[in-house]
Amino acid sequence: MPNEKDDILLKVEHLCQYFGPVKAVDDVSFDIKRGEVFGMVGESGCGKTTTGRSIIKLYDITSGSIYFDGKRIAAGAGSYKAAIKKARAEMRTADADGKTRLKAEIAEQKRQMAQALSDHKAAGSVTQIQMIFQDPIASLDPRMTVYETIAEGLRIRGEKNKAVIDEKVYRVLELVGLVREHATRYPHEFSGGQRQRIGVARSVIMEPQMIIADEPVSALDVSIQAQVINLLNDLRHELGLTIMFIAHDLSVVKYFSDRIGVMYFGKMVELTTSDELFAHPLHPYTRSLLSAIPLPDPLYERQRKRIVYDPLVEHDYSTDKPSLREVSAGHFVYCNEAEYQKYCQALGA
Ligand SMILES: Nc1ncnc2c1ncn2[C@@H]1O[C@H](COP(=O)(O)OP(=O)(O)O)[C@@H](O)[C@H]1O
Numbered sequence: 001m002p003n004e005k006d007d008i009l010l011k012v013e014h015l016c017q018y019f020g021p022v023k024a025v026d027d028v029s030f031d032i033k034r035g036e037v038f039g040m041v042g043e044s045g046c047g048k049t050t051t052g053r054s055i056i057k058l059y060d061i062t063s064g065s066i067y068f069d070g071k072r073i074a075a076g077a078g079s080y081k082a083a084i085k086k087a088r089a090e091m092r093t094a095d096a097d098g099k100t101r102l103k104a105e106i107a108e109q110k111r112q113m114a115q116a117l118s119d120h121k122a123a124g125s126v127t128q129i130q131m132i133f134q135d136p137i138a139s140l141d142p143r144m145t146v147y148e149t150i151a152e153g154l155r156i157r158g159e160k161n162k163a164v165i166d167e168k169v170y171r172v173l174e175l176v177g178l179v180r181e182h183a184t185r186y187p188h189e190f191s192g193g194q195r196q197r198i199g200v201a202r203s204v205i206m207e208p209q210m211i212i213a214d215e216p217v218s219a220l221d222v223s224i225q226a227q228v229i230n231l232l233n234d235l236r237h238e239l240g241l242t243i244m245f246i247a248h249d250l251s252v253v254k255y256f257s258d259r260i261g262v263m264y265f266g267k268m269v270e271l272t273t274s275d276e277l278f279a280h281p282l283h284p285y286t287r288s289l290l291s292a293i294p295l296p297d298p299l300y301e302r303q304r305k306r307i308v309y310d311p312l313v314e315h316d317y318s319t320d321k322p323s324l325r326e327v328s329a330g331h332f333v334y335c336n337e338a339e340y341q342k343y344c345q346a347l348g349a
Pocket residue numbers: 019022023024042043044045046047048049050051
């Protein structure tokens with residue numbers, strides 16, 4: 001039995017990414033296990049892309065830590081700065097003993113902050129994690145041939161041997177269902193589905209352990225969506241990839257994901273296995289997402305009522321404050337104590 005620590009490939013701890021007053025991601029924690037497909041869903045603007053971009057280090061994150069394969073690859077200074085500020089404020093009214101304790105506390109926070117920022121910098125860019133973007137048109141340079149597009153990452157990494165690059169480019173083209181002859185063409189000559197295959201090729205050529213697929217099928221016709229999802233699923237098995245799959249609705253991630261995290265307004269509100277989420281959705285926002293999935297059953301469709309989620313109606317967080325709590329083994333819900341009791345009862349736990 002591998003121990004649980006070896007089993008976890010990505011660990012996101014208290015991730016915050018703020019843009020001025022906008023808390024795009026606000027204290028989000030989750031793990032992704034080696035080899036699993038982790039689905040992340042939530043409506044537009046809830047912070048999914050920001051989470052992905054934080055993981056591949058496109059930002060100096062506001063606060064929190066991200067670990068990949070046991071090593072801290074990203075960290076922010078926010079929580080340390082806040083702790084130092086708090087200790088300094090307490091210093092003003094503290095007695096002599098208190099002052100000594102607070103001074104030590106500040107020194108320790110400073111030490112940890114320096115370590116965090118040094119880890120962040122030392123890890124550099126992490127090519128072991130590659131991201132596939134939502135819009136294949138916007139993310140492909142129209143002036144570059146397919147060959148140049150796919151080879152770009154290798155070149156940036158310092159690969160100069162033409163024979164090695166050729167061999168790899170032609171191999172991934174085949175892997176994603178394109179052919180050698182496509183290499184000399186330009187993105188505009190391809191359909192949406194084929195362009196997304198080019199995007200996939202550009203990622204897998206870097207031989208990543210993990211791929212973050214950010215709504216990779218949202219811009220595609222429904223008929224093409226399944227093809228791209230099947231491709232990702234095949235590659236996952238062939239290459240032993242771990243996948244974080246971002247989508248704005250649950251129907252796309254349902255069959256593909258081992259576990260699913262539901263985000264709402266910068267927070268992770270529910271996290272559990274795909275099966276458990278569909279069998280026992282607990283957070284009212286998850287329920288509203290589920291109620292939005294159409295089923296091919298006319299009777300059900302006629303009776304289907306969309307549940308609208310209004311946080312002000314659903315929760316009273318004035319005194320009893322919410323946090324992410326484990327309601328049953330591996331099933332986490334963002335809730336307060338009263339809601340926690342209610343959810344436990346609902347599960348018969
Ligand atoms: N670079 C940025 N600067 C300022 N605000 C941003 C930036 N990127 C995202 N945001 C804001 O952060 C929030 C989350 O955005 P995003 O992560 O793109 O959501 P999603 O991918 O779930 O649709 C939104 O309110 C968005 O406007």
